[in-house]
Every structure is written in structure tokens, then in C-alpha cells.
Amino acid sequence: MSEMKERGRLTRIVDFFNECGMLRKTPRTGYQFLGSGSENVAEHSFRTAVIGHVLALMAGADVPRTTYMCLFHDLHEARTGDFNYVAHIYNKSERTRVLEHATEGTGLTEDILGYWNELEETETLEAKLAQDADQLDFILNLKEEQDQGNKYAGEWLKSAVKRVRTQWGRELAETIVETDHKDWWFLGPDRDWWARKNGKSGE
Template identity: 35%
Template sequence: MSDDQDAAGAMSFIFEAGVLKRAARTGWWFAGVKHPESIAEHSFRTALIGMVLAAMEGADPGRVSMLCVLHDTQETRITDMPHIAKRYLTSVPNTAVTADQVADCPPAVAEAMRAAVAEYEAGETHEAVVARDADKLECLVQAVEYRHQGVADVQRWIDSSRAALRTASAHRLADAALTGSPMAWLNPPAR
């Protein structure tokens, strides 16, 4: 494959990932959120939470952030299926979707992406555990924010997200999210 073909393949994946900026997280509609966050917005904050958790847990922040950024990229092709839909539909594994998405990328890019998604999906490395916690914690934090905005039916997301957390640091952050205010940062304590 030529350098131009490699660049075109990589750019195709980059354009495809841009769809995530416009694709809404569908589960929030069930809670009554009229304009839910996009998949890209969720992934951005998941990566940020992943960096924080990685530092707290002694994991590699860069690797965790990469896993977080890539964890929902497959949704350009399979959409963000709410959990209730998964009862009735079957889909291919995320690793297979990613392999198709990056098939025309330069080999080193394709391998890095495939390996990161496989690591996240297996959930066995310390970084994958932290990244999965970041995903669940972001959902919990988003539910707390929606509740603060007046959306009443978010407790199921809080409960299921909290129950899925595995690291001590994620549990501490969840406690802080549930006892704090999403707007507290606007009034920092005097120094």
C-alpha cells in the first residue's frame, strides 16, 4: 500500500470517528433527557476520568486514556444500543467492528487500534479495568448532572454504574460525585 493510500485509510477512520460528535447516547432518552450527550462527549470525559483514575490507581494514564477514547468508536457502525435492545438483537464483537474500521489504515495504526480495543474488551489488564471503571463512572457522573438539571429517572443508571465499579479509587470518586454538587467548582474555597 502506498503512503497516500495509508493516509487516505487513516483519514477515513478519522472522518468516521467524527460521526460520534453527532450521535446521541440513546439510553438517556428513556430517562427523559431531550438532548442527551453525544458519544464523543461521553468518550472525552471517560478519557479524562481514566487519566485521573489511572494516576490514583498506579496505572498508565496514557494507555488508559487510549482505551477510553476507543471504547465506543464501534458505535459509528452499530449505534449506541440501549441495554434493553441487546435482549433482542445480536451484534458482532467490538473487536470485529474495529478491525473493519481500521482495515485500510497503515498497518501500525491498525494494529495499535485493534490491540487497544481487544485489551479493553478482555478487561484483564490493570489499564483495562481502570478504563472500564472510567466508563461506568462517567455514566454515573452524567446521571448526577442530569438529576441536578431536573431529570428525575436516573437512579437506575447511578445504581448499575456504581455496582460495576471495581477499583477503590472509582468507588471513592463515585461517593464524591453522589455527595457533591456538579456546580461546586464555581465557588472554590479561598486560598
């Protein structure tokens, strides 16, 4: 992409930010087959990074490195789009080349390609945790869809749980399966709120 060599570093960094913004407009396509649920790649990447951060703390691993791997793990999809499991059978993308082009002239290539290569090789604990975080975000979504009545989500959930690699990931996956997705807000600190809401606080 020789035309980018004429652009200054700060301009290329702004280009990079704009490219990252495309992830908000890039849908995750597997939900087309599930029949319910939706999200974009930016939404997925955010919670994956949060989960990776927590997993690394649980495992005593390098927290920043794990979190950064999660944050950038689907960056290439700003250019390629998201390939679901069916699309992967027929389509291949040059993901490393995408990241080289995306970061050219920004000064970010070494960092981001370093995270990407480590994640792809999946030999370090941090990379395994980042891979688990990716799956755990999906597992959380599947559990929500199952709770709301999609029977196929339950079938997908069983398969997704089997893909989790680490003991910390497996512990969280098992807990997700056992936890209603709405408990965090519905149960709340004060169950009487639901009765008081309609002006019954004085009774």
C-alpha cells in the same frame, strides 16, 4: 471490504478521521428511557478518556494505555450506533469486525485492536480502570440529572455505582454522589461576585 485495499494509507487515515467524526453525530440512546439528558458518543468518549487518565494516575497504572483504551472504547459505534441496555437484549454487533474494517489499510489496526481486546478481556488493571472510567462518566451525568430533579436518575445512579470495579473508581463514585454537579462553578473562589455583579462593588 476489498474496495478499501485500492486506497493509499494516507487516504485511509483520512477515511478513519472522517469516521471518528461520525461519533459527534451518534447519540447515546439511554437518555430516551431516562427522560432527560443527552450527549453524543464523542462527548462521552472525551470525558471518559480524561477520567481514565486521572484514574490511572491515582492507581499508579500505565496512564497512556488506560487513556487510549478509553478514547477508542466506543469507536465501533460510528458504524453500529449506540445500543442502550434494552437494545442489547435484542441486538448484537460484531464490534471487533467493525474495528478491523475501520482501521483496514491505515496501519492502526494492531494498536487499536490491541486496546480493544485488552478492554474486552478486562484482566489488566488498566482495562479495569478504563471500564470504571466509562461508568464514572455515566455516573456524573446521572448525578447532574438527579440534581436537576429527575428522580429516576437517582435509581439509575445506585445501579451504576455498583458496576464500578476498582477501589479508585469506587472512591470517585462515592464522591460524585456526594457532590453537587454545579459546585465547581457556582461556589467559585469569590462568593461576593454574585452580589457585586449588579454594580454593587462600590457599596
